[in-house]
Amino acid sequence: MLKKLAIIGFGSTMIGIGINGFILPLHIINGGFLGISLLLKYIWGLKVGITFIFLNIPVYLFAFKSDPGYFTGGVIGALCTGIMIELFRPLNGVFQLTLISTVIIGAVIIGSGVGVMLRYHISPGGMDLLALLIAKWSRVNVGVIMFVMDAVIIITGLFLLQDVKLFYSLVIVAIVGLMASLITTMNIEQNVIK
Template sequence: MFSKGLAIFCGSFLIAIGLNAFLAPHHLIDGGLMGLALIIFYAFNTPVGVSTLLLNVPVYLFAFMKDKTFFYNGICGLLCSSLFADYLFFLHDDLSLSIFESSILGGFCVGVGIGLMLRYDTSSDGVDLIAQFISKSWAVNVGFTILLIDLFIMVAGMQVIGWRAFCYSVLVITVGGMMITLLTATKRPPV
């Protein structure tokens, strides 16, 4: 229980740093419902954490009806990630890195945060939850599944972020997907 709680805390903190310090200053997006929340933030200036929570309601209702284990494993990660995403908003203007550096570091932070949480059977986002369900049902790597879903969400957000940010967001998702795949490719040590 302590290990899972630590994974949720550290993973959520890394995700929030990636979003606020590296992605948001350059209008980059990640995938998942948090990526959709970033698109909403860029279009309407709505807090990312609040939007993430609202977007996840239908997914978590589905998870609750389909498999309560997925619901309970994910809800703490979702709440913690959303809270940190809004709490660390002040990081938007603290670093002045290039868009390339921000893409790499943002993808790394978000990918490690998500991968760490998934390694302990929890998640930060409903898409992670769906990917976990698909992975367990069809023996497909969860990181690869998330990468495909993320690319679809990015294409949907291209109108809001523009072509340049879209290209760098592909880099964000690629780096993040690699980190998630690395962290979820092997089983975690017994607790």
Template sequence: MIWRKYCFIIAGAIIQGFAMGVFLFPHSIPSGGAGGITVLLNHWFNIPMSIGLWIVNASMLMVAVHYLGTESALGTLIGITITSLSVNFFEENVYIPYINSWFDLFIGSLILGIGVGTLLREGVSQGGIGILALIISRSRGIAPGKPLFWINGFIFVLTAYVINWQIVIQAVICQWLSTRVVDLIYELRIRNTLIALKLLPRKK
């Protein structure tokens, strides 16, 4: 049902925004390539994280509408808009006493993975550099993982050079932890689908 789909998109976007706004962005930890560009925009031009994140994701989405399709593009636009609004809300209204940047990295990465996984389950991209990597992969006939790795890697190194080299390590760890959670959510989806198929009445 369409309302159920968009409820999950909104929920996933809010969860993603919570992870970014409360745990990752306060330490300038990029959640991905788009997050790295957002951190740089904030550092260079003092653009608020929420607005910078929306600008980066929306610009990528405008380029990739042809590749995503209208319905998926609409869901992605809703997702990145809700994520940006959530980042702004949580940055201004939620305060968690500082404990340790590595602890926040761990918790934020897990929560981020839940949000991203929820969006991907609904066939919606979370935006960002993943869209650009998909375009390159289709035009070059290669797997998207390689361009995604190199683009994100370049952005992480640039962010680390400008702000702090520790960010590279934290960004890689964030990517690894969050993608593991995404995989778990996807496996859960596949398992539930298989169970549902088994319960369907068979034709005799």
């Protein structure tokens, strides 16, 4: 249990730093419920972390009915992620880097947090939990499933906000998906070796 809490703490902290330090200042979005939460912040000024927690409620209920094992990790993961996003809000605007550097570093940080949590079958919440459940049923890599869902959210954001800079969100989604895929695949290889 302590190991799980440490992993959740690490993953949610990385996500909080990545969102506030690198994504929010550029006014771009990520994928999943984080992406939807960011969109709602840009459109209506809602708090990203709080919105993220509320968006997760239907997924918690779905997970509880279909696979209670993922429910507890999903609830704790999403709550911690939402809280860390709010706690790290002061990082907004702290890092002054080039646009592409900010995008890449932010995506690697977020992808590391998401990937480490998924590696230990702990979801940061939202569509990541949904992706875990789909991966379990379909045997498709969770990183691939996340990329497809995230791409749909980014394209929706492009239509709603009509900001060309949102194309960088596709880079973020690709890197986060790649990081999650690499980290979760490393876990599979280790299990095979054991």
